[in-house]
Amino acid sequence: MGHKEINSGDNESWLQPYIDSPEKQKQLYKKTLIIVIMSQIFGGAGLAAGITVGALLAQEMLGTDSVTGVPTALFTLGSAGAALLVGRLSQRYGRRFGLSAGFLTGGIGAIGVIISALMSSIVLLFISLFIYGAGSATNLQARYAGTDLAKSNQRAKAVSMAMVSTTFGAVAGPNLVEVMGDFSKFLGIPALAGPFILAAAAYILAGLVLLFYLRPDPLLVTKAISNLKNKAGNRQSEQSIELLPKNKRGIFAGASVMILTQFVMTAIMTMTPIHMGHHGHDLQAVGLVIGFHVGAMYFPSLITGSLVDRVGRAFMAVTSAITLLASGALAAFGPADSMTVLIGALVLLGLGWNFGLISGTAILVDSTSFDNRAKTQGTVDVWIALSGALGGGISGLIVANSSYAILSIAGALLSLLLIPIIIWADINKQQKLEEAS
Template sequence: MSYKQDKSAAINKLQNYIDSPEKQEALYRRTLVIVVLSQIFGGAGLAAGITVGALLAQDMLGTDSFSGVPTALFTLGSAGAALLVGRLSQRFGRGSGLAAGFLAGGIGAIGVVVSAITNNILLLFVSLLIYGSGGATNLQARYAGTDLASPKQRATAISIAMVSTTFGAVAGPNLVDVMGRFATKIGVPALSGPFILAAATYILAGLVLLVLMRPDPLIVAKAIADEKRKNKNILSESNTNTLTFNKRGIIAAATLMVLTQLVMVAIMTMTPVHMGEHGHGLREVGMIIGFHVGAMYLPSLLTGILVDKIGRTFMAIAAGVTLLSAGILAAMAPGESIILLTLALILLGLGWNFGLISGTAMLVDSTNHTNRAKMQGTVDVMVALSGASGGLLSGVIVANSSYATLSIAGGILSLLLIPVLIWSSTMKIKVHA
């Protein structure tokens, strides 16, 4: 078949979806299934590697002075990959962009294993940077389900992707010991075992997207939007007004996700340190962080429904109030009280969940097919960098003041969401299809 015939067949296939709402709905549901499958694999790859990254660096370097380097490199790699995945998705489709990110993460994980075998520190650091691509892609996959979703389905689609990540994220750390024994059996360092799992799961996630996500939902959504624009013959003046509103909506969505990420990471990072100073062991720390991570992801389905039914702004404000409550409770809780600290970390995770899902839905609403994936990648870069900043600044604040000061400051900072949301809503909202 010639190139012209291939192109003609592709156009005809797209036209079939443009002309059939039933086919659009079927593709939307199929896309969600593919996203769920890829997120389960991706979550396992993310959690397995992060669990032992610092330990591997400590073992290879012979000191714990640089044990924080893996997290820093992972975050930096995630930020760069978020930008690239967004641009690749915008140009070539959601499946191609996400597959590239996951496959790069898998290659990075393989590099980590090779660096452990050869005891090559430089290769370890470069590989960890590339490995960060998987984390960024895992987060960006939440957008894929929204491409063909109606405005009233978008937050629910986002939440389905986030819940799916939980299954892999829970399984990954629990397989660390198993993979360590497997690594030993095949003659490689035990700490590289989880990265063998990460390589396999990231590559599987990439292949699932590359092979199964056809036709691509973003490409179909672009074709549908172009057809609607052509039929309605939208006036350029109305387009200009829409773009003005979009800028406010994008700023509000980005501010919401950046602030919730900053506050959550800052308080979460220093809680284990705070607990250690009050005599709590790893068992108690692990339990509290487990509850926190559960609160970050498990309520997602309910949150998505609430965001779609009650509204983005209401749930965004709820995110700020919940984070404030978490900060106050964390500050006031006696260091010896496991129950109150657990409740504070649950509220912290829940506030993050409200903020990320409502912010993601707002961002989708405020963009159109010409800039959606690209803008999503750009905003996720800011989210990744805000998390890194929160982790770094939290230590400085606690060192010069206290955990209580950090918690109160984080809670108050989250209230900045409210004036931004009020400002963004001063213009009439127009939701993009």
């Protein structure tokens, strides 16, 4: 499928079967989910394997702790920039082109990290880590591809399936760090560059899976079908298409849910290991708490998706705020030497983030039309990435000048802002309009 075909919403020869047959649309929706899941498994491995040792590699190459925060900062900035570009490429050329380009770019960045380790070039390392961030942005944006052909009552479940599949790769990646380190030493490459070999292979495989198999492109098919129905005089379709771009409140609300939950989650999560260290917990205890937290971020996704579709986006967004409130209160007022309390607080933190990301994504998709959807999604994901970076950065300043309890309380109270935003945007009305169309 060349660019001429991609850019043409009028090429009815390849679209006609999808216009005429709801069954073929359903088949393409299922196929798209399978392809997205495959790419997310690889993408998760690429994300986790590399970022686990990025700071350690910089420390080893420079022999100082002063730059250990730079890799994460570069990675986050690269992710934010790539989110914008992937969104714009997807809007113009389709998901297949935008997502595959993002993953392949991330793979090139990982290869650059390996070369920088061989050359002992810290400048090349930092440039490569910035490029490598494209994989993270693409991994997050791939969740949208499954929603393009989904009906209104399937969208959250489609997002959740992508998130669950990311978990498999994200769990496998860190566990292969030692194995990849031994493999890289066998090849004559510094051990800490080993995980980036896995990251490069995983991102490139994810990109190739999308490039070769995500066709017909779900976003372009859905957009072209709607355009053709509109031209044919389908007034109901025309009205629904015209309604969606005007729902700026819904776009703001969906973005706010994801940005605020990302900020609160990252801020509290970042300082929890420091807080535990101050109260005598060892690294094994820290790993256990963070492990439960990451599990709560992703594993409940299938259930969350079904809940968002069944009980409503607004209800689950408010539930996200309340869950984050409970997490912050437990972290602030619970005994710091209790592993049970810490695990409970971080599980609630991960769960609140999960509720927020899936409900916020569904709200955003509901509130956009095919003409602005991918571009808007990319822009919102930029702010999600930046909010995470800001949350992680500002959390240290808050704790240094006050305490972990103050940070947790602040995060809890900030999450409550979601409730008036959801009420103001009247999300339930937007969901009913979507279901009616």
